[in-house]
Amino acid sequence: MRDNIPCQYCGGNPLRMTGAEMFPDRPEIAVKRFLACRDCDAWVGCRAGTWTPVGELADVTLRMARRRAHDAFEAVWRAAAGQTAATDDHARRCAYAWIAAHVKGGAHVAGLGLKECGDMIGLCGARNAVPAVVARIRSRPSATPVRNGRKI
Numbered sequence: 001m002r003d004n005i006p007c008q009y010c011g012g013n014p015l016r017m018t019g020a021e022m023f024p025d026r027p028e029i030a031v032k033r034f035l036a037c038r039d040c041d042a043w044v045g046c047r048a049g050t051w052t053p054v055g056e057l058a059d060v061t062l063r064m065a066r067r068r069a070h071d072a073f074e075a076v077w078r079a080a081a082g083q084t085a086a087t088d089d090h091a092r093r094c095a096y097a098w099i100a101a102h103v104k105g106g107a108h109v110a111g112l113g114l115k116e117c118g119d120m121i122g123l124c125g126a127r128n129a130v131p132a133v134v135a136r137i138r139s140r141p142s143a144t145p146v147r148n149g150r151k152i
């Protein structure tokens with residue numbers, strides 16, 4: 001099937017494709033949905049169970065920027081979790097809230113444009129990034145119970 005949003009890179013018509021069609025070697029995402037421009041290899045994921053894209057189509061440059069933004073973000077919340085007793089989930093949630101206050105759409109890396117990816121990478125690379133997330137974690141203790149010193 002064709003979608004009616006033209007590819008912003010080449011003007012082509014993105015196709016509706018499943019994960020099984022896009023990434024046959026990744027069965028864990030077989031049921032995910034994508035819009036993909038086969039003319040220029042730009043694509044974007046869709047919201048679960050819909051053909052609504054999470055953002056604009058991404059070419060290889062934007063996909064790499066999103067990957068770098070994701071990795072920079074993960075490094076921040078993992079470091080913050082390591083400095084507190086927070087679970088990974090709680091640290092990630094606090095970091096999402098922190099980034100969302102600074103980067104438009106920052107809570108959803110898959111939907112970010114190049115500029116927002118750059119903003120996020122810069123923010124996550126700043127010296128105050130981890131302390132900011134640590135402060136947020138400490139001001140919002142997790143409801144996750146801890147038993148015998150282990151997160152459960």
Ligand SMILES: [Zn+2]
Nearest residue numbers: 007010037040
């Ligand atoms: Zn295209």
